Amino acid sequence: MIQQSTSLLQRIAKTHLALTLGLLGCSFLLSAQAEAGEKYAVRAGTVHTLAGDAITNGVIVIEGGRITAVGSADDVKIPWDAEVLDVPHLEAYPGFVEAHTSSGMDRPNESVAVAPFLNVRDSIDPVAFYFEDCLRSGVTTINVQQGNACIIGAVGMVVKPRGMTVEEMLVRPRSGLKISAAPKSGMSRATQAQTLRATFTGLRTHLEDLVQQKRSGNDYSRREALYQGRDLSGERGKGRAMMSKGWTVEGLELVPRGEVDEKQEPLLDLVEGRIPAWIYCGAPMDVRLALEIARDNGFLGRTVLVLDDSCWKAADLIAEAGVSVVLDSTLVRTETDPKTEEEEEVFIPGVFKDKGIPFALSSRNSSTESLWFQAAMCMAHGFTRAEALAAITATPASMLGLEGKVGCLCPGAAGNVLLTSGDPLSVTSFVEYVVIDGNLVYDRSTDIRTQHLLEGVVPEGTESHAEEPEVEEDTRKKAGDEGGSR
């Protein structure tokens, strides 16, 4: 049952209820069964909750999409009416969290440079191959944000890789506004900074104009809002004093919020701290501008920096500002001395760890340099397992305001469970099953793409392709080069 109503979106956002799914074309994406209140249980050889010690022979009980109990099979009783995934040979982990990506959209960027009024909701493609691949790589929570080539980008949203509509995929609407401190093409750093500042000055001027109009008894903005048929009911019909840690416009309580220019509204939400900012920095010098813009406009406390790998040089500034960061997929950067051409390798997560800056790892896309691989790289460079796993679970979850809701297997969290054949940070283990909100959504034994790639199993109805041995050899070689596709 798919409802096509606007209230649906809000309803899901509030309750995080899983809705019934329509069937998907691919056979491995199992059609979902769980209705609200339906029960699901997983029994695994080891349950890694990432919120305490691992549990041998553990049980996870999920009701209505959420985990209600986790513990040893001796302690936790599986409800009689729960559907059980009994996999004592597998290990259970929480689904991984992608803190920031521009994948899964029709296209990552708009040609409009300053576009706070756009929302990625209109661009997310539920049947994008990216989301399918997320399941293979164990990524179950994804913050989709507009690409870095912008000045002010769109409002992003958090989704799960499951569902035929954006509404079904929704985890959290309005996960923040994308901003770039690095120049959009055709701009330079000087003009980017100028435009970025001017955007906030523009918001301020607009609000001051509205207040001025109201004070002089001019109701133009109301008539305009009426003409355009905007929502002026409830809270939107009322004025509210401006609440900001940056600057404020006296008398904004005179202006019903529904009369504020819709194109400016997400910016006002940002300045008033209602939505976070995700600011891209393409070079260390951009960090200063990003922090200046966030500080001056009062949203530093709700800012996450999305960093290019070169930005490790500005780590001191970042630590001083106390903001979190999302790292580029390049974890080892080679710095070359311009004179001696001597090369120095910098392990970037190490720099941020040493400075005490909370950081999330990110994938280039879901399969190459995926989250598990990035975490494994961190362990290879001396991180503990807990530190490496936190950078793909708990840390990104807290950046998204989903602390305790995703990224751990604990009561109250979403029922997102990976069942792996071994250590998820090892190239020799696989994600065998993925459970999202208490629904089994991925089963590797029926994943025809993986089977074709790794075992040469020819999918039904594609015989003609299998007869061309060159293609198959190429495919296998490629899979080997990439260290195993997951």
Added chain:
Amino acid sequence: MHLPETTLASVLLVGATSGLFAATAFASAAPSPLTNGDLVAVRAHKLHVSPGNVLEDATLLIRDGVIMQVGDDLKVPDGARVIEGDVVCAGFMDPWGSLGMNGPATVDMSTNAATRAVDGVDPYLHPWYRHQALAAGVTAVRVQAGMVSARGGVGAVLSTAPAEDLKSMILLEDSNAAAGLGLSSRGNPTDVFARISAVDKLVSDINSGRDYAMGLAKYAHELEAWNKTIAEAEAKLEKDFKKAQKDRDKEIAEAKEKGKEFKEEKYKEDKRPKPPKPDAEDAVMARVASGELPLVVTIHRAAEMRELLKGTARFKRLRLVIAGGTEAEAVADELAARSIPVIVRPIPLGANRPDEYSGHDLALAGRLADAGVRVLLGSSGGGSADLPLLASLAIGHGLDRDKALAALTTEVARTFDLSGELGSLRPGRRADLLVLDGEPLLPTTTVRYALSAGRVLISPDSRD
């Protein structure tokens, strides 16, 4: 001979504290962090206080990065780090450079009058690039976003001392406004009529800047008058309030008596004056028109220069600076009369020279100087480290040596309002100076020490 001391007290302080530094002063010849109270004495056979003003066997004392005393009869305080050399002069300044800027910002064509060069400054540039410039003796560079754009925005003067802290790099964050006229680069017209109309557009921009400033002044004036009128009216109204109350009661009673409706008397007053709409670009051009910011115009051809000089003659406070000026000889008399400096780039140009350099001549700087024009020498963003060598080329082609030194020091400081801080070795100036093994700007002379704010950043040990 003895140049004036800043204060007697500070000199006494030098003596009193110098002993504390005896142990550490000689610790290192490599770049040393500036600690409060660092004391350095520089001794030289010849000390160029400013071009043409030379002290023999002189000493210069630096404390906290500032020149304290200069003289030929100074005693070196105990504990001071002593640097000795043949010749000492002020650090060179490149008035037309790009060192320290993020590359694309300098060639951005979309800049406008309000674009700020400091936004394009990259503090994370590898220190080696700045080290190169310092090793050549260049201690400061004026930079510009949009060097070839029609409007370059607000330029800045940067120190070449390597630093990751942006603030410590910036010597002046608003040294000038800038415009480019008739440049052959992408986006600029090269047609002669288009070039002339671009000049007229610049003149009209200066004019609207002046109008904007006048509008602001008028608003301030009107607001003041209005405030005064209102305050007076208010005082009078309060004074007459009781009478007004009585009158009102009386009128109400009268109206009642006559059976008429009481009509309130309408209060009238002047409207509060409205401020002009804020405009960032006009605000910069207003500062240009008032002479607060010099306007650096990159321009090469005589026809446009004539048009520019003609168009701007009525702005008496405008401070024009010409950059490039390939054909500036044609208007040398007027440039001299109006004291308009020309930043010349004395470089041998090969086959790839831009169109506007077609009349290029290495003798330009010398000829302009001979005609009484104030000459500055700049790299045009082509590498500040080469500037001292370019200056010696200009000297070889007729530029007087003292004038060449002035073109890299005092004239630059004067043009961009930094005479109080930079350009000469007088007490109170920032200690940006060079210790040389020969006369400045000779091709055979090398920089033995370069100091930036009193820090020794280049020394014989640090050179490779």
